[in-house]
Amino acid sequence: xxxxRVLFLLVLAVIGVIASQHAHxxxxxxxxxQGAVNSVEVGVEVRASVLGRCGxxxxxxxxxxxxxxxxxxxxxxxxxxxxxxxxxxxxxxxxSANGGMxxxxxxxxxxxxxxxxxxxxxxxxxxxxxxxxxxxxxxLAAGGSCTFAGTAGTATGLRLGGASTKANGSYLRVSAxxxxxxxxxxxxxxxxxxxxxxxxxx
Amino acid sequence: MMALTILISNRIARAAIVLASMSLAVPAxxxxxxxxxxxxxxxxxxxxxxxAQPMKVATTNAAVQVPPxxxxxxxxxxxLASEVRMIDSDGALMKRVPTATDRTAPFSxxxxxxxxxxxxx
Numbered sequence: 001x002x003x004x005r006v007l008f009l010l011v012l013a014v015i016g017v018i019a020s021q022h023a024h025x026x027x028x029x030x031x032x033x034q035g036a037v038n039s040v041e042v043g044v045e046v047r048a049s050v051l052g053r054c055g056x057x058x059x060x061x062x063x064x065x066x067x068x069x070x071x072x073x074x075x076x077x078x079x080x081x082x083x084x085x086x087x088x089x090x091x092x093x094x095x096s097a098n099g100g101m102x103x104x105x106x107x108x109x110x111x112x113x114x115x116x117x118x119x120x121x122x123x124x125x126x127x128x129x130x131x132x133x134x135x136x137x138x139x140l141a142a143g144g145s146c147t148f149a150g151t152a153g154t155a156t157g158l159r160l161g162g163a164s165t166k167a168n169g170s171y172l173r174v175s176a177x178x179x180x181x182x183x184x185x186x187x188x189x190x191x192x193x194x195x196x197x198x199x200x201x202x
Numbered sequence: 203m204m205a206l207t208i209l210i211s212n213r214i215a216r217a218a219i220v221l222a223s224m225s226l227a228v229p230a231x232x233x234x235x236x237x238x239x240x241x242x243x244x245x246x247x248x249x250x251x252x253x254a255q256p257m258k259v260a261t262t263n264a265a266v267q268v269p270p271x272x273x274x275x276x277x278x279x280x281x282l283a284s285e286v287r288m289i290d291s292d293g294a295l296m297k298r299v300p301t302a303t304d305r306t307a308p309f310s311x312x313x314x315x316x317x318x319x320x321x322x323x
Contacts, residue, residue, distance in 0.1 A: 065242035187249035
């Protein structure tokens with residue numbers, strides 16, 4: 001019992017010394033002429049880390065629309081500029097709401113109500129490296145097989161290995177040649193929506 | 203003794219808070235995207251009809267057999283209209299010949315039957 005009490009007091013004393021270390025300077029410096037020690041050199045270790053961040057730069061998100069009349073005859077192509085703000089590797093992914101441009105018009109035998117088109121991604125890093133891929137919109141629908149289909153995550157999306165914080169010429173391109181399917185496209189208004197997401201990548 | 207204990211407790215608590223803050227400050231990698239942007243794709247296919255297999259036949263008095271021309275419309279209900287037209291010296295279709303009910307003269311040898319297919323709007 002007495003030993004335990006001594007041990008307890010000893011532990012308290014050690015904690016007290018450790019806790020009071022910041023409160024009392026080890027060396028005292030005096031004004032010139034007032035003492036032998038006039039300066040104290042203190043080593044201060046400074047460490048900092050930059051939090052990994054990744055997103056679209058302000059005004060750099062691909063937004064907007066393309067609207068093409070008689071696209072079945074003329075085809076279309078449109079680039080949407082992208083500027084990332086990622087301090088490290090990133091992934092960018094695209095998903096299509098309809099897997100193609102669809103219309104509410106009635107179809108029927110010999111008529112097609114979904115028009116195919118392509119989506120291309122080109123992303124460039126600050127160090128000059130880049131990544132690119134092209135997929136049919138049909139492969140960008142839920143569960144699609146495109147390499148950048150879905151919502152960006154640590155393992156989903158087109159991977160860009162380097163940081164990208166500047167306007168490096170990245171873009172998303174939607175395009176389609178003149179329609180050449182077997183079944184003709186039914187007359188009507190066609191539409192689709194692409195969702196583009198970006199995420200950091202380990 | 204009580205004051206010393208409180209002092210030590212406060213210091214340990216501060217140290218604990220600082221350490222906890224530092225652990226929270228460790229860079230955390232977001233697992234999923236937190237920014238979603240959308241692009242809209244629109245297109246229009248105008249109602250129209252076209253001839254898939256154009257047929258141009260110059261007949262003689264002898265009977266001829268030709269495959270029929272095929273018209274396609276991108277709407278389900280095409281509308282057919284036909285009329286007889288005069289043909290000028292260049293072979294182009296000219297003025298419309300009145301229908302049989304209000305026609306007094308027989309057909310000229312230089313006439314053609316024009317068939318027009320249009321989408322039902």
